[in-house]
Amino acid sequence: MRYLFSLLLAAVLVFGVWTFVGYDNWLLGPSPESYHWWWAPEISTYGQRIDFLFRLIAMMELVMFVLTMTLLVAFVFKYSAPRKDKAVFSHGSHKLEMTWTAIPAGLLVVIAFSQMGTWADIKMGGHTKDKPVFAEIYASQFDWRFRYPGPDKRFGTADDFDTAYELVVRADEDLVFNLRSHDVLHSFFVPMLRLKQDAVPGMTIPIWFNVDSEEWQAAFEGQEDKTFDIICAELCGWGHYKMSGRIRVLDDESFAKWEAEQVARHFSNDEPAG
Amino acid sequence: MSSSTHSIAYDPAVDAPKPHHPVYDYDSGPPVDRGKFAIWLFLATEVMFFTGLIGSYVVIRTGAPTWPDPSSRLAVDLTAFNTFVLIVSSYFVVRSLQAIQKGNRGALLKWLGLAILFGSFFVGVQVYEYIHLVHEGSTPNVDLFWSTFYAMTGFHGMHVIVGVIWLICVWIAAARGKYSAENHVRVELAGLYWHFVDLVWVLLFTIVYLF
Amino acid sequence: MGTPGTVREHHEHHELGFIRKYIFSTDHKVIGIQFMMTGLVFFALGGLFAMAIRYQLAWPWHKMPLIGDVLFPETGGAITPEFYTMLFTMHGTIMIFFVIIPLLTGAFGNFLIPLMIGAPDMAFPKLNMFGYWAMIPAIFCVTMSFLTPGHGPAAGWTAYPPLSTVQSAAPGSFSAQTWWLMALTWVGISSMMGAVNYVTTIVKMRAPGMTMFRMPLTIWALMIAAILQLFALPVLTAGSFLQLADRVLHTGFFTPTNLLVNGLNPESMQAFDVAKGHFAGAASGGQPLLWQHLFWFYSHPAVYIMVLPAMGMASDIISCHARKPIFGYKPMVYSMCAIAGLGFIVWGHHMFASGMNPAMGMTFMVSTIMIALPSAIKVFNWLGTLWGSRIRLNTPMLFATGFVAMFIIGGLSGIWMAATPVDIYIHDTYIVVAHFHYVVFAGSVFAIFGGIYHWFPKMFGRMMNDTLGKIHFVGTFIFTNGVFYMMHQLGVAGLMRRTADPYNYETYRHLQPINQFISICAFLLFAWQIFFVVNFFYSMFWGKRANRNPWNACSLEWDAPSPPGHGNFDKKLQVFRGPYEYASPDTDDDNLRQTQEV
């Protein structure tokens, strides 16, 4: 049992370390070949920062994991050997307690502080303040709908138009959206943008992102379809699993063209009398 | 693996429980009666319960765009009188405890009886108010004001009813001569609960009816 | 504290009948075993639900083997999305409220507290009995909840409104969700009765010489968990009453204005006006986020209610079978207190993506990251205990050490979730699922298994079979990691929880083989528990007879007979020292018991 159990613990250690530093690792992030395998590729401006923080924490976790698991394996193996004498009679060590309180405390403080800037930037920064709203996002059971202000850039005017399922955006620009829900909670989750925000009925929640066109092109290198998933990440009823959408990224020129088409369609379909 | 000097085999002479042994019941910790200790713990949970309710009330009310003036919808005068009745009943409970501490069972019955009467009167007025409001069409599903009104006063009302029943039980036990100057902790426990319920009402009356 | 109080001695000789002894018992030991049996039965049920979930995730919409035709005739035996929602809702509800909490606080709390502090019973034996019997209406309600034909509660174990309050948002959950809320309330009543009893017993009924700092860590942990129950649970109870009112009386606490559910406004359609005798509107204007605050104010501390007793039990088991005093007893106690204290101000970490004010998210992040510190201290102290020890690698020790290993993984992965920016991405993904299953399954359940193997001789007077126990451990350990470790990878890939068919999304399509691997491991893990079941029942009747102290342990419960009779101890107790004086130089033996005079 002694060998078997030590082996099991050691296997956890080795396998754990492999997930941190192996082929598609948590420490250095995905290699280009492994895109679309473990890691969802990251194509927004703040996505890199989130991934970096993930890896920063992963690094500290790896240190702690290796330290504690190695000691555990070593102690279990060494001290479960048959022996005649008694165990060490010790009730603890003040010095050790101080050490292993202070060092993790320091590490944790570092982790806490390293997160704040990014969080403030994404959630509290000026990115959504006093910016024109690019589009409004409406969640309802079980689809996503989007309302654009039209060429006049103002909502509540005649040239507002609606789309469903596909959100069309421009690249390399801070885009602000108002997120709303008609019925229950939903969550606007775009893995590739590292963006997730619950949609709460009764609340209007501003969100923003900026698609980095270079990263976007790289992630879809050689592929025809460069759109990507919108996922509902908050349980919203029986159809939760199929509440999908897509995001299409266009350059400024194509976007203007697309917008004009939509406005034309809007006037011809929705308000034939006007 | 085991290198103990003990024998670990089962030996009925040593290991079986000795029949007819005395039960040792120790008392450690602070010199407070167990029941009183427990009732304080229980009141702590009640405090948290009403913290949850009142907290929700405050959040909902401050989050609402408008909130009607309570006096435009509720009979504040009647309830103010009712509040007074409840406070007086608390005073009676204090008197009843004082009575039994001196060993005066008759006075205990008298004061406790009055407290029960006043407590029941409070419940009666609440029920009357509810019936009146429901007939007016002011049911909990009308708007948030009524939702919160019924939730706050309703949960408190249930506590008052429990309190009245508790006091009645104590009264019956007292009438059967269960309490004396030395043994009256159960009167005290019921009293603590009653004071707590009273206190919560003063708070609720202030925030639900007055402001 | 801990002044030796007066000794009340009274004699009781009468024998109790079967019903008074085993059904309506006021004996803490019987009540503990009642909780344990109930918990284990529900464990099997919750496990079955998990199997069905795993089947759907590995082979979505395939005909379910064995029971598919019976349950889903209309789909040709494949699961329906409504049923899937019911499954994960009930899996969470049952495992938390009917398995882990009743097993830790109900079973071990009841069984161990009086025995480990030297008391004859709980402070209020009748209240204790009612505490168990309050579980019966809870079981009835929860059964009604998932037996509601064809449907079930559809809002997850977190029951977020408006999905949980607006009936038309989840067709079919009408009465199921209401039953579910009532079940929760009854479980709460049961827990409250238990918690009042535990704290009073521990404070007031310790044997002479048993000071607070001579109590086993299990007792400390159970007391802290009980205090958490006392202060956190009432808030959830208040919240679930409000939610019940929203469903039944159509109040509007959690329902915002102008909802459009399936194109209809629930404000205008659903409430029945008793006074006027016709349908009237429902109130609205409430706040869905309010429920989340109320819910997590309890349910985060509930995580510690589920893990602190496990930590305490693991500490006791490790110290006993490593034949060495606990390393840093007081730091262990203080860190548990710190976990409990901080536990009250971290609930917002479940709401980083909810739309809560981001400034509050920042505060909750800091408190949550800091709560990792006391957990780390505990891990180091367990390692300190193992250092220089003389380990007896039997089944309880394997599970307790396994608990430490698994808790390291579960604890570390929690830091990702605490960090707000990282949580934007991983919130509600399988990293979260991996994290809390490492803490609650690989953590708490391992400690529960360890505890059962360790205290079984005290409970039933017989030893469990060690060979079968070791086989049980090895398989459980391997398959647990097979199931839950890979979920971290799924989370990194962005796979979110609670989805009946992830492959509906392009992002997740390549993850199916991993899910199949996980599911096969899960089936094996479930099947492997047969070794436990067989061992448990076989040993209960035919196991080797155990003497009073088969492990040569130091703590007080081993001074009582196995199993202890009425009133527990058949001799007068005097406690001289702490519970972990193994390897003491004061005796030739390697265990210096708490009651032993030198």
Ligand SMILES: [Cu+2]
């Ligand atoms: Cu959804």
Ligand SMILES: [Cu+2]
């Ligand atoms: Cu939490």
